[in-house]
Amino acid sequence: MNLEEKIRNIDGFPKEGISFKDITTVLKDKDAFKYSIDELKRLTEDVEFDLILGPEARGFLVGAPLAYATNKGFIPIRKPGKLPAETISYEYDLEYGTDVLEIHKDAIKKNDKVIIVDDLLATGGTVASTIKMVEQLGGEVVGLYFLIELTFLNGIDQIKGYNVKSLVKY
Template sequence: MDLKQHIRGIPDFPKPGILFYDISTLLRNADAWQVAVGRMAHAVSKAQPDILAGVESRGFLMAAPLASKLGCGFVMLRKPGKLPGNTVSYRYDLEYGSDSLHIQEDAIKPGQKVVVVDDLLATGGTLAAAVELLRAVGADVTAAAVIIEIMALQGRRKLDVPVSALVTYET
């Protein structure tokens, strides 16, 4: 199945000049969604994770069912103020400003193998920040996995872990 047929491009969203790859059309097609989760499970299983870390918010959509399918745990990497209890944060720069990700301080046991999951790899800033945050709490980050990778932006260069992408686009 060609998963690209189930991902629509929306021009000028969220701002002019940006082509947004919308996965909602993939999610709502039961067959395409099952194929996507199955393919991602095959790719991620090679990293032998103990836990999957989903990046807010669309990363949760793939990471949670994937963790269930693989029989491993799932933790959330969230924006500020979204997690209860004590958290650890990592602040990072983006091409249009800065942001931060948070994780509960007890979410990972030191040395656990973790794969970071998100919907999209573009410039790599968010995934690189996720890797650094997870390492700060003791994780052994073994890989990253995304639904979509935009090759022209070369975000993979910012990562020092193997990356799996279900589909790639040049721009």
């Protein structure tokens, strides 16, 4: 299957000059969605890991089904104030400001091997922040998996040294 054909491009969203890669068209197409999760699962087959993390919100849509398919636990990475137990947080820069992500303090135990899954690798800020929180809690990031990678934004530069796989590259 050519997954790129299933991804809708929306020019000028969220602002002029951006061509948004919309995965809702993949999610609603049962065959494309299944193919995406199956392909991500295939990419993880030779990786030993304990848990899957997915950043809010589209990382949930990809990470949770992958956790189910691989028989692993899933940990949500959330925006501030959304997790009920004690958290750690990480603030990071965006091109137009800052953002903050949080994880439960007890979500990862020392030496847990985790993979991080999201819909998109763009500038790398979200995944780099997630990596920092995992490592702060004593976990080891053994893989980073994305449906889409926007190579022209050089997000890969923020996550050098990690195993990175993407299903579609623009």
